[in-house]
Amino acid sequence: MTEAKRPVVLILGAGGVGLSLAGALAGVARVAVACRPRHAATVRRDGLVMEGVWGDRIVREIACIAGPEEAPSAPDLVIITAKGFDTRAICEEYAAVLRGSTVASLQNGIGNEEIIAEYAGTVIGGTVTTNFSVVGDGHVKAKSQSSPMVLGLWSGPDDESLQRLVALIRSAGILVEAVNDIRSAKWSKSLLNLSVNPICALLSIPVGKAADLRLRSVIEHIVSETFAVMEAGGVRTAWPSAKDYLDYLFSVQVPDFATAYPSMYYDIQAGRKTEIDLLNGYVAGQGERLGIQTPYNRCIADLIRFREIDGK
Numbered sequence: 630m631t632e633a634k635r636p637v638v639l640i641l642g643a644g645g646v647g648l649s650l651a652g653a654l655a656g657v658a659r660v661a662v663a664c665r666p667r668h669a670a671t672v673r674r675d676g677l678v679m680e681g682v683w684g685d686r687i688v689r690e691i692a693c694i695a696g697p698e699e700a701p702s703a704p705d706l707v708i709i710t711a712k713g714f715d716t717r718a719i720c721e722e723y724a725a726v727l728r729g730s731t732v733a734s735l736q737n738g739i740g741n742e743e744i745i746a747e748y749a750g751t752v753i754g755g756t757v758t759t760n761f762s763v764v765g766d767g768h769v770k771a772k773s774q775s776s777p778m779v780l781g782l783w784s785g786p787d788d789e790s791l792q793r794l795v796a797l798i799r800s801a802g803i804l805v806e807a808v809n810d811i812r813s814a815k816w817s818k819s820l821l822n823l824s825v826n827p828i829c830a831l832l833s834i835p836v837g838k839a840a841d842l843r844l845r846s847v848i849e850h851i852v853s854e855t856f857a858v859m860e861a862g863g864v865r866t867a868w869p870s871a872k873d874y875l876d877y878l879f880s881v882q883v884p885d886f887a888t889a890y891p892s893m894y895y896d897i898q899a900g901r902k903t904e905i906d907l908l909n910g911y912v913a914g915q916g917e918r919l920g921i922q923t924p925y926n927r928c929i930a931d932l933i934r935f936r937e938i939d940g941k
């Protein structure tokens with residue numbers, strides 16, 4: 630494909646996921662990525678260093694932008710890869726670019742797409758079940774992957790945009806599938822994050838340690854409460870019961886990410902805010918609304934909130 634015919638993709642939020650995606654898409658699209666200065670300076674000077682299951686290479690064809698005034702005026706696609714607590718702020722900042730555009734979210738947790746839909750024309754929800762970390766400025770690693778990226782139309786008139794995005798991601802060599810029920814897929818992915826992210830962040834352990842028998846009962850309660858909330862809210866996932874999901878978690882997902890640390894671990898280590906309000910905090914809030922007891926999710930959310938503010 631000639632340079633001029635390549636789609637223009639704008640990625641908002643350049644950490645582990647955003648930079649990895651930018652590097653992967655740079656071979657098939659013209660990619661601009663909203664970067665913090667530390668990454669932008671290094672990527673402009675040395676290129677982006679990628680390592681791991683999405684390939685080992687140095688990518689130079691990425692335009693790092695510092696704000697909306699430097700953004701492409703009519704991108705074919707916008708992909709949001711900022712943390713969920715930054716979704717509204719980044720949508721406000723780039724509101725003029727998002728208006729009328731197709732905007733995808735590859736973020737974890739529940740609630741991002743609802744916010745993005747207030748700003749964008751068409752919204753595509755997504756999940757990515759790959760472990761990414763920032764090794765250093767302009768340097769990312771994709772350590773392991775458990776299942777393909779999942780994308781589905783969340784809202785809006787442009788239903789062809791989903792097929793275009795899936796084709797683009799696939800052409801970059803990333804495993805991806807389209808689903809009809811993206812709301813269900815977001816909850817399916819959240820089950821993994823609810824189960825391992827806060828426990829690994831609180832105890833400073835990799836995902837594999839979550840299989841320890843002393844932690845299993847806590848995870849079992851988190852998942853059982855979440856299934857009760859999902860059932861009351863009419864949400865179905867690929868797993869008919871909490872037990873079915875727990876079997877999958879401990880036989881497939883935990884082994885796949887055994888030596889990886891989840892994104893919330895890095896947030897706590899860096900003294901940053903976390904996405905707990907979109908995960909266990911969200912389940913506890915829904916439980917309260919629906920009259921369902923969720924003491925384990927509430928307790929885990931409170932412990933993480935303590936570490937976010939007072940834990941350092």
Ligand SMILES: NC(=O)C1=CN([C@@H]2O[C@H](COP(=O)(O)OP(=O)(O)OC[C@H]3O[C@@H](n4cnc5c(N)ncnc54)[C@H](OP(=O)(O)O)[C@@H]3O)[C@@H](O)[C@H]2O)C=CC1
Nearest residue numbers: 642643644645646663710711712715736737757760761892
């Ligand atoms: N890491 C992983 O393995 C996985 C993560 N996810 C999900 O993907 C999303 C992104 O995660 P991850 O990449 O780890 O997060 P990171 O924190 O590594 O990256 C997000 C980046 O966005 C930047 N950012 C926030 N607001 C702005 C803004 N207004 N302008 C420019 N940059 C901005 C942040 O900068 P700053 O920190 O300075 O604010 C940060 O560098 C999350 O929802 C996460 O849960 C999903 C699957 C796997």
Ligand SMILES: CC(C)(CO)C(=O)C(=O)O
Nearest residue numbers: 758759760761890891892
């Ligand atoms: C899949 C997993 C656990 C990979 O790290 C993730 O989504 C995260 O870290 O937030």
